[in-house]
Amino acid sequence: MLDIKKIVVPVDLNKNTQKLVDYALTIAKPFDAEVALFHAVEFMTMGEMxxxxxxxxxxxxxxxxxxxxxxxxxxxxxxxxxxxxxxEVVIGDIVDEILAYTKREDGNMIIIGTHGKRGFERILLGSVAERVLKNAHCPVLVMNPYK
Structure with a gap:
């Protein structure tokens, strides 16, 4: 069985962040696991320039x-x-920073929220949760905080 000691919870600090944090705390409690909340500030874009x-x-x-x-x-x-x-808050590519932080901090699990975007919207914006899921070195639990 997986020994969960540290759960990394990437948050985007939107209105549903607290739901995701509460969910992660519920998952962490039976394992007596540490919860590491993480936010990456995306670099400024050419549009902002x-x-x-x-x-x-x-x-x-x-x-x-x-x-x-x-x-x-x-x-x-x-x-x-x-x-x-x-x-912890860092500046950089969101997915790269989540994955690097999880490895650096010996995270055993990632609990990440999804916005549930589909179709054209997902193609345009990409999916942080999907990219983390595909590239993480540890189990990833994806939760929809909008439901």
Whole structure:
């Protein structure tokens, strides 16, 4: 049987993040597992550059700081329900950063949310959950927090 010690939970900090975190905490409890919440700030795009945001470093730093503040608040609440709850925010490619963090932190499982996008919308936007599922070194549990 898989010995689950650390569950990595990538979050996008949208309105359904708390549902995903609560689900992960429920899964972690019987294993007495640590929960590591993770958020990756995507690099600025060419479209954002065209909108007149020339200072990428400032924009990325501001977004990262805001994400850290929000994630810190979530961790404070989650810590009352979990043996150990940590968080990290990085800047980079979302999928690459999730996979690298999980390996670096010895994650035994990933619990990730999906938006349930289909068809043309999925082709345009891609699917972070699907790419993580295909490339992860450990089991991945995908949860739809919208239902």
């Amino acid at each position: 065209a909108l007149g945001n020339p200072n990428y470093d400032d924009m990325n730093t501001t977004h990262k700081n805001n994400a850290q503040k929000t994630l810190s608040e979530i961790v404070t609440i989650a810590s009352t329900k979990c043996r150990k709850c940590t968080s």
